[in-house]
Amino acid sequence: MKQVTIKNIASTLNLSVSTVSRALNDHPDIHTKTKRLVKKAAVELGYNPNIIARSLKSSRSNQIGVIVPEIRHDFFANAISGIEEVAYQKGYTIIIAQSNEQQEREVINLNSMYLHRVAGIIVSISQTTTSSSHFKRLIERGVKMVFFDRVCDDLDTPRVRVDDMESSYKVVEYLIKHGYKKVIHFAGPRTLEICRNRRRGYEKALKDLRVGYEPLIFEGGMHESDGYNLANELLKNGINSCAIFAVNDPVAVGAVKRLKESHIEIPGQIGIVGFSNNPITEMISPALSTVDQHSFEMGRKAAEILIDQIEGGKYPSSELDIKLETKLILREST
Amino acid sequence: MKQVTIKNIASTLNLSVSTVSRALNDHPDIHTKTKRLVKKAAVELGYNPNIIARSLKSSRSNQIGVIVPEIRHDFFANAISGIEEVAYQKGYTIIIAQSNEQQEREVINLNSMYLHRVAGIIVSISQTTTSSSHFKRLIERGVKMVFFDRVCDDLDTPRVRVDDMESSYKVVEYLIKHGYKKVIHFAGPRTLEICRNRRRGYEKALKDLRVGYEPLIFEGGMHESDGYNLANELLKNGINSCAIFAVNDPVAVGAVKRLKESHIEIPGQIGIVGFSNNPITEMISPALSTVDQHSFEMGRKAAEILIDQIEGGKYPSSELDIKLETKLILREST
DNA sequence: AACGTTCCCGCAAACGTTTGCAGAAATGAA
DNA sequence: TTCATTTCTGCAAACGTTTGCGGGAACGTT
Numbered sequence: 001m002k003q004v005t006i007k008n009i010a011s012t013l014n015l016s017v018s019t020v021s022r023a024l025n026d027h028p029d030i031h032t033k034t035k036r037l038v039k040k041a042a043v044e045l046g047y048n049p050n051i052i053a054r055s056l057k058s059s060r061s062n063q064i065g066v067i068v069p070e071i072r073h074d075f076f077a078n079a080i081s082g083i084e085e086v087a088y089q090k091g092y093t094i095i096i097a098q099s100n101e102q103q104e105r106e107v108i109n110l111n112s113m114y115l116h117r118v119a120g121i122i123v124s125i126s127q128t129t130t131s132s133s134h135f136k137r138l139i140e141r142g143v144k145m146v147f148f149d150r151v152c153d154d155l156d157t158p159r160v161r162v163d164d165m166e167s168s169y170k171v172v173e174y175l176i177k178h179g180y181k182k183v184i185h186f187a188g189p190r191t192l193e194i195c196r197n198r199r200r201g202y203e204k205a206l207k208d209l210r211v212g213y214e215p216l217i218f219e220g221g222m223h224e225s226d227g228y229n230l231a232n233e234l235l236k237n238g239i240n241s242c243a244i245f246a247v248n249d250p251v252a253v254g255a256v257k258r259l260k261e262s263h264i265e266i267p268g269q270i271g272i273v274g275f276s277n278n279p280i281t282e283m284i285s286p287a288l289s290t291v292d293q294h295s296f297e298m299g300r301k302a303a304e305i306l307i308d309q310i311e312g313g314k315y316p317s318s319e320l321d322i323k324l325e326t327k328l329i330l331r332e333s334t
Numbered sequence: 335m336k337q338v339t340i341k342n343i344a345s346t347l348n349l350s351v352s353t354v355s356r357a358l359n360d361h362p363d364i365h366t367k368t369k370r371l372v373k374k375a376a377v378e379l380g381y382n383p384n385i386i387a388r389s390l391k392s393s394r395s396n397q398i399g400v401i402v403p404e405i406r407h408d409f410f411a412n413a414i415s416g417i418e419e420v421a422y423q424k425g426y427t428i429i430i431a432q433s434n435e436q437q438e439r440e441v442i443n444l445n446s447m448y449l450h451r452v453a454g455i456i457v458s459i460s461q462t463t464t465s466s467s468h469f470k471r472l473i474e475r476g477v478k479m480v481f482f483d484r485v486c487d488d489l490d491t492p493r494v495r496v497d498d499m500e501s502s503y504k505v506v507e508y509l510i511k512h513g514y515k516k517v518i519h520f521a522g523p524r525t526l527e528i529c530r531n532r533r534r535g536y537e538k539a540l541k542d543l544r545v546g547y548e549p550l551i552f553e554g555g556m557h558e559s560d561g562y563n564l565a566n567e568l569l570k571n572g573i574n575s576c577a578i579f580a581v582n583d584p585v586a587v588g589a590v591k592r593l594k595e596s597h598i599e600i601p602g603q604i605g606i607v608g609f610s611n612n613p614i615t616e617m618i619s620p621a622l623s624t625v626d627q628h629s630f631e632m633g634r635k636a637a638e639i640l641i642d643q644i645e646g647g648k649y650p651s652s653e654l655d656i657k658l659e660t661k662l663i664l665r666e667s668t
Numbered sequence: 669a670a671c672g673t674t675c676c677c678g679c680a681a682a683c684g685t686t687t688g689c690a691g692a693a694a695t696g697a698a
Numbered sequence: 699t700t701c702a703t704t705t706c707t708g709c710a711a712a713c714g715t716t717t718g719c720g721g722g723a724a725c726g727t728t
Binding site (some may be wrong): 019031036055057059 | 675677679685
């Protein structure tokens with residue numbers, strides 16, 4: 001079935017294409033009687049505007065690109081849900097792509113979005129991203145970009161995140177002040193600023209509270225398997241009395257798995273805290289203490305800022321560095 | 335910075351636009367020397383094709399629309415991840431929208447995707463969807479559509495799902511044969527075919543195995559809060575020795591929550607089984623028995639079929655009703 | 669009645685790419 | 699050298715919409 005276009009309406013009503021277009025768009029130059037006629041015919045003929053044609057005329061689309069490491073990851077799924085909510089309300093659609101923690105795929109995804117002339121892009125970078133040149137290139141071409149959670153610290157774009165350093169400082173402070181003789185950090189990759197900052201917060205808390213021992217840091221990735229492996233390493237080192245501050249919930253959950261396998265009492269022998277507040281943390285046994293970073297809200301905020309940028313809003317991009325409040329949620333694992 | 339177009343390359347090389355376009359697309363009519371010149375100039379000038387213009391010319395895009403009830407729901411996040419993997423490999427991008435379990439929003443999302451002239455659409459319907467006319471309308475206009483998991487049973491389109499009836503039959507059969515004197519079903523809304531089929535499997539198993547009691551069905555929604563409320567109702571009815579077969583994992587998890595609040599022994603007093611195999615089921619205590627329906631694979635399969643349809647593949651749409659194998663995973667809750 | 673102003677509509681270019689068809693140049697055979 | 703065929707490139711329309719600008723009709727004033 002052929003699609004109905006403005007041309008069809010025009011020839012049906014013996015009007016010109018431009019008159020029909022203006023009538024459909026309520027242009028003041030068009031007589032109200034003509035407008036009524038055109039709109040009625042549009043409904044009768046089943047006319048639907050072609051967004052592709054509109055986008056070509058304006059040289060850009062009403063689409064927002066979203067690039068995250070993994071869609072299935074709770075935190076990112078929640079953030080995407082928040083982004084979609086705002087985009088839907090403001091008349092934008094979302095193109096989504098995952099980098100699978102690979103910088104090369106991130107580059108391909110970014111280029112694809114550029115080729116689609118998206119209105120703007122929201123990104124949380126992969127854990128292997130070591131250069132921001134692919135982002136820089138598009139920013140230089142005028143593409144609006146907002147980063148959330150995992151950001152590039154050398155780019156002058158809006159960012160939505162939490163104060164990772166302060167939040168992890170508070171976690172470690174809490175652990176120390178509640179009797180844990182030793183606090184260990186399961187860190188993430190240094191390529192990620194959130195990991196560097198969470199690590200800094202850990203180190204600063206130890207220093208400020210004069211714990212009298214050197215920082216004990218185990219470094220791995222951001223997945224359950226990493227937490228599992230680091231806990232394994234911990235046990236191999238004969239450490240079975242401490243608190244663990246894990247870089248995120250999946251790592252914490254993986255560690256819990258391994259500790260339970262060795263019948264380590266949580267929190268009796270080893271306490272553990274994650275970061276994110278994924279739904280799973282409430283349900284595992286023991287229920288996991290964690291830092292809530294409001295992923296849905298983070299997504300919403302990122303979308304609001306990006307759309308404000310796209311629509312020529314009030315804020316210059318270099319003035320936006322939104323830090324959402326976090327909240328330490330204490331459950332059974334501490 | 336203005337975008338470089340074929341026109342810029344053409345005027346730089348003193349060639350026509352059509353020659354440049356053909357050279358870039360390796361058209362056999364163009365001399366290889368000319369092709370080399372054009373490609374070199376394209377790189378030097380920083381040319382990027384405009385996908386919008388291409389899409390206008392072909393009257394459609396290389397985009398796949400995906401509509402799910404909720405992005406943040408583990409099952410859907412996994413399925414979307416699987417869809418994106420295949421789409422990425424086959425050179426498609428994904429527009430994503432969530433219906434938030436509302437038929438009206440589903441209609442709006444569908445129309446938006448039509449206006450964007452997506453190449454095809456993958457859908458899992460909302461739990462309030464009672465009519466398929468909005469899908470029918472687009473199918474009649476030639477839009478390729480594939481449903482997964484929650485399908486419309488009156489549409490002649492490809493579907494990817496599991497055999498819900500058979501799978502739930504096996505669950506109930508297992509529960510009965512392993513000593514549960516009474517098996518109760520926490521059902522989902524009847525508007526969803528998966529819920530009706532899971533319920534049918536439950537009823538058929540009871541009948542076939544001549545349990546001597548009537549089906550005991552509590553009906554609610556598909557979320558944790560529904561499971562919590564239904565468990566509350568169960569306890570209020572004074573039932574504290576049985577097995578529960580829940581329509582999906584969130585409902586099962588919600589029920590577990592409520593039962594633990596009342597210090598009911600799982601599986602000692604009440605056994606419980608979910609459906610899906612979300613990651614959370616492995617981690618809660620007790621670890622939840624469930625039916626694995628391979629959500630990532632379901633997404634992959636739906637995308638493969640849709641792209642095959644788009645690219646004029648081998649299978650007529652009315653011959654495709656893919657049932658993925660399920661697997662009963664026994665954990666601590668039974 | 670004439671003239672100036674306003675209203676209403678149409679022409680045509682533009683956005684960037686693709687492609688059917690035509691024509692000029694090159695090539696080979698007679 | 700001439701003619702037929704092949705090669706290579708260009709013209710221009712098309713996709714569907716938007717919009718600057720121009721012109722004819724209607725209207726109001728003198």
